[in-house]
Amino acid sequence: MYFEEPEAEPYDPLFLPLSISKIKLRNRQFLRTLGLVLKLPWLKNKTPEDVESIHQMLMPSFAGRCVENDDFVSLQEILKRMDVDAGNYDGYTAMHTACETGNIDMAIQLLTLGGTCQLETRFGYTPLHLAIKKKHFDLIKILIQHGATVTQNPVRIGMDLIKAVLAKDYRLVHAWFSAGTNMNQRDYNGRTALHAAVEKRNELMVSKLLQYGASPEITDIWGRTAADEARKNNLHDILVLFNLPI
Template sequence: MAELPKAPRRVKSDDENMEKIHAAARKGNLDEVRRLVEVGVDPTLANRFGCTALHLACKHGQVDTAKYLTRVGDVLTSWHGQKPLHLAVLSNQLPLVQALVDGAHTAGRSIDAQLNECDEMALTEVGGRPKPCRGQTALHWCIALGDDYLPMLRLLTRLGASPTAKDRDGETPLMRAMEFNNSAALEAMLQEVKPSALRLDFLDAQGRSHLHWAILSNEEQTALQLLEMGHDPNVEDNEHIAPVILAVRGALVRLTAKLLEIGDPFIVQSAPFHNGTTMMADRIAWLPYVAARERATEPEALRLLAQDKQQVIQLMQEKLDSINRSFSGTGDEDGGTVKKKKGAPGAGAKMKLAPSAPIRSKSTSKPRLAKK
């Protein structure tokens, strides 16, 4: 049986050199780091936790040292779950991140993959908010950490970080910005990146699209903007819930009207809010932010909420009536009258069926033979 190759043995001199270059990088002693590299010390030497000189330079904000180390060595290891770029971003030093990018370009290496790479940190909260996460990109971090990291977010997007790069749970920075109600970050990402560079078709682990996230986060204007950018209005999540269903449940009048205008009529037919012909308000499970509006104490706020609810119900009823007219032959989906030729089949009265009722075809079975 062939023996497995053995890992290279670590010698004492390696540990000594590692300690020297690590200490110099931590302090930002560029002359000492350069001298050690020139005499043959490997700049990517890592300790048993994966920490290299570049990790330490980024951790402690040593810009010039980090730029030099990026040029002379490609670090692929993680230190406590994070790569050098993540550490540089968390330090919130724009020159440090720019130095890493410049150093990689000087060495002829692409930085794009690193800009969109997830770290390996499993968390239960991010930015002081409960959020289970198994690993996220630098943009995700900037969004969670708030307004102080907005300049860093803008720099990352200009350098090539994608607002639709997924974290390890399938959620994108755009989704995270909507979830955390970080409107400044959301606006910045949509401004900095061309729509053609965004993967708006990406879904999270529950099959929810960016449009689903916008509605669930009460971001009606963002949802309308996503539709203008070409987002699919009919995409359903893993529970077969389409955006228009959520828009009704959110009492979002403008968005409901738009989705009913451009969406698939079958989604309206199969909606759980009606009995086939009539909308039934008691079947609508309003979203949490609608319930929050119901707890308002100002009469005007309650009046506006009741008005929004009534309007989305009326919009759905009008669309349902239009669909039923098209099925019954008395009108088209736009409310127009359908004229039939005299004597044409079906010119008489027709039985009205619920939109979801199956239409039985004529029997094709053979006639029974008479008993002899």
């Protein structure tokens, strides 16, 4: 079967976005496509109420795409018809997308428009959590300044911290600390990130965690501490870091 290649669209400078501070201020092509989607034939037999309901369900996804494209003008047009904190089918708002992609300028604009940074997706992610996972340090600072806090389940945080330690992801551990996370959070076995660092004999990670406020005296469900782990394996250098006798 033969398929013809679609012809390339003619160059039209009017469709090129203008950018100020990395934010696109015009994207006519996006607006034109959006308009076509919202006037699809399958909407013709729907009642006005049904059409409006469908529009409201679609808008958050379009808003997220605007954020990904740095298309602030198109986003402003969409926000005229939806709440700035409206989420898509997974609960992702425009703010979630800005924080996940590290779009500082867009996040600031959304905060200025009244967007919140505490809403959770259906997976339990807040904008701050996404900024932490993607290690967007400047965004973490901005969100904290606007009242964002780490609100995830403590056990889940403990597990995420341990995963970061096992992966030797020092920047991710620092991102959690920068967000004001309690570095002594424990997983379902009561183990902390410091337990994991000692188990892996990672002196540098142990040193970092101690700087971030981790305690070697937190017990797991078997009553063992990170200090006990170090003593058991004769990890003298780590015991020195704990200021404990060898």
